[in-house]
Amino acid sequence: MTVETAQLESNLFHSLIAEKKIYASNGKGVYMTIEKNGKVYDGVVDAVTGAAVGALGWADPDVPGIVNEALKKHTYSFPGFICNQQAEKLAQFYIKNCPEGVFASALWTCSGSESNENALKIIRQYQKERGRPQKIKVISRENSYHGFTLGASSISDNAISEGFKDIMIDQKELCLKMPRCFPYRDMRAGETEEQYTQRLLEVLEQMIIDNDPETVSAVIVETLPGSSIGTAVPPKGYLKGLRDICNKYDVLFMLDEVMCGTGRCNPNGKLNCWENFLAPEDAPDIQTVGKTLGSGYVTIAGVLVGPKIVNAYIGGSGLVIGAQTYHSHALNCAVSLGIQEKIIREGLTANIFKNGNLMGQKLKDALLNDSNSIVGDVRGLGGFWTVQLVKNKETKESFPYDLQVASLFNDIALQNGLNIMGLTNTDLAGSWDIALYAPSFIITEDDVDTIVDRTVKSVAQLQSDLKKAGSL
Numbered sequence: 001m002t003v004e005t006a007q008l009e010s011n012l013f014h015s016l017i018a019e020k021k022i023y024a025s026n027g028k029g030v031y032m033t034i035e036k037n038g039k040v041y042d043g044v045v046d047a048v049t050g051a052a053v054g055a056l057g058w059a060d061p062d063v064p065g066i067v068n069e070a071l072k073k074h075t076y077s078f079p080g081f082i083c084n085q086q087a088e089k090l091a092q093f094y095i096k097n098c099p100e101g102v103f104a105s106a107l108w109t110c111s112g113s114e115s116n117e118n119a120l121k122i123i124r125q126y127q128k129e130r131g132r133p134q135k136i137k138v139i140s141r142e143n144s145y146h147g148f149t150l151g152a153s154s155i156s157d158n159a160i161s162e163g164f165k166d167i168m169i170d171q172k173e174l175c176l177k178m179p180r181c182f183p184y185r186d187m188r189a190g191e192t193e194e195q196y197t198q199r200l201l202e203v204l205e206q207m208i209i210d211n212d213p214e215t216v217s218a219v220i221v222e223t224l225p226g227s228s229i230g231t232a233v234p235p236k237g238y239l240k241g242l243r244d245i246c247n248k249y250d251v252l253f254m255l256d257e258v259m260c261g262t263g264r265c266n267p268n269g270k271l272n273c274w275e276n277f278l279a280p281e282d283a284p285d286i287q288t289v290g291k292t293l294g295s296g297y298v299t300i301a302g303v304l305v306g307p308k309i310v311n312a313y314i315g316g317s318g319l320v321i322g323a324q325t326y327h328s329h330a331l332n333c334a335v336s337l338g339i340q341e342k343i344i345r346e347g348l349t350a351n352i353f354k355n356g357n358l359m360g361q362k363l364k365d366a367l368l369n370d371s372n373s374i375v376g377d378v379r380g381l382g383g384f385w386t387v388q389l390v391k392n393k394e395t396k397e398s399f400p401y402d403l404q405v406a407s408l409f410n411d412i413a414l415q416n417g418l419n420i421m422g423l424t425n426t427d428l429a430g431s432w433d434i435a436l437y438a439p440s441f442i443i444t445e446d447d448v449d450t451i452v453d454r455t456v457k458s459v460a461q462l463q464s465d466l467k468k469a470g471s472l
């Protein structure tokens with residue numbers, strides 16, 4: 001049986017198969033051109049850079065030179081047998097730009113999912129190398145997103161992974177879930193930040209005790225969750241509390257910074273998001289990164305491995321089991337290094353931290369003061385922010401899932417020249433609408449004003465449309 005090509009407006013097997021896709025045709029700096037249903041939208045301000053990927057923006061003038069040089073130097077060798085200096089140099093660069101002594105080694109992969117997949121295996125082998133093979137359980141969070149491969153889905157918890165649970169790693173005995181950390185939704189009336197933190201930490205500690213600490217291997221969280229619940233900034237003491245519990249029960253502490261890391265939210269002009277919350281001595285034992293590492297020009301992500309883990313391997317078999325064809329890919333590593341060097345040299349992580357926070361503050365000022373507005377919350381940090389849309393601001397009631405309000409917001413925003421990522425997410429308790437903002441690191445104050453103005457216009461239009469349709 002054949003599928004009539006005429007039935008398909010696209011030959012790409014993702015999203016709505018038969019429908020014509022929305023295409024990004026080109027761009028320059030913070031602005032891009034999008035084609036949708038035959039209409040061309042020029043001068044769209046790229047406020048989300050795909051999925052928080054872009055650091056240098058569109059068509060950076062230096063990147064073609066970096067790519068050209070990289071291509072001249074190296075084509076391919078299999079890293080399991082013969083590696084390349086490009087991967088070494090990128091590892092040295094990353095480790096050097098983290099607080100001293102925090103990481104000792106890096107593995108370069110091609111996606112965030114793959115990084116988390118590899119991290120799960122590194123963690124598993126670590127426990128065996130040190131003679132603790134019974135440590136097999138990992139604890140991550142409800143409503144989290146760590147990627148789409150089976151291992152990454154198994155530590156995730158969302159509507160997407162729900163559909164594949166029957167073929168994922170066991171969720172009752174191996175991949176356990178603790179409560180999400182979502183102050184806007186879950187802090188109780190009258191509860192302080194510290195009390196909320198304490199409540200969450202007590203649940204984790206009890207979970208470790210109930211599951212036999214001798215069998216618990218790692219706790220894994222996104223430092224600043226992105227596409228899952230939308231840049232919910234961890235409350236005071238939360239990440240430090242997780243670190244302390246991990247220390248107490250001899251459990252590894254892993255942070256997923258695929259979306260929030262590599263310069264997007266660093267307060268010191270460097271790379272890690274956790275530096276906002278943790279001192280170097282409380283750093284994660286292992287961390288995954290991606291997205292802005294290649295700024296969209298190459299498909300690169302990674303796993304950063306701390307000395308505790310590296311030492312266990314050295315004291316054990318000395319061998320990391322397994323390798324993939326495109327681990328440590330020379331072109332990816334060389335281009336990524338060139339991009340990261342430019343970012344640090346030009347102070348662009350400092351720029352996105354400053355102008356990203358300015359954007360967040362201006363969005364708050366413009367959107368949170370009207371008690372009748374459908375904007376329930378604006379939250380985030382540095383270059384990563386979320387606008388949460390609600391039906392009732394006072395009760396925080398969400399719009400019905402079927403309305404897909406976040407998609408409506410995407411459409412209206414595009415008409416107004418703004419590219420954001422609107423998502424209607426669900427769990428068993430209900431759904432919520434968020435719009436993510438993650439512009440490239442080069443944004444100026446003028447770009448911030450453009451993003452805020454177009455957002456305000458789009459929210460007003462959406463609110464008016466929902467009223468007209470009787471949905472408000």
Ligand SMILES: Cc1ncc(COP(=O)(O)O)c(C=O)c1O
Pocket residue numbers: 051110111112113114116145146147148222226227256257258259260290291301
């Ligand atoms: C926190 C987090 N981890 C992992 C991933 C998976 O990364 P990728 O889509 O590159 O596989 C994502 C993707 O959005 C993410 O946000």
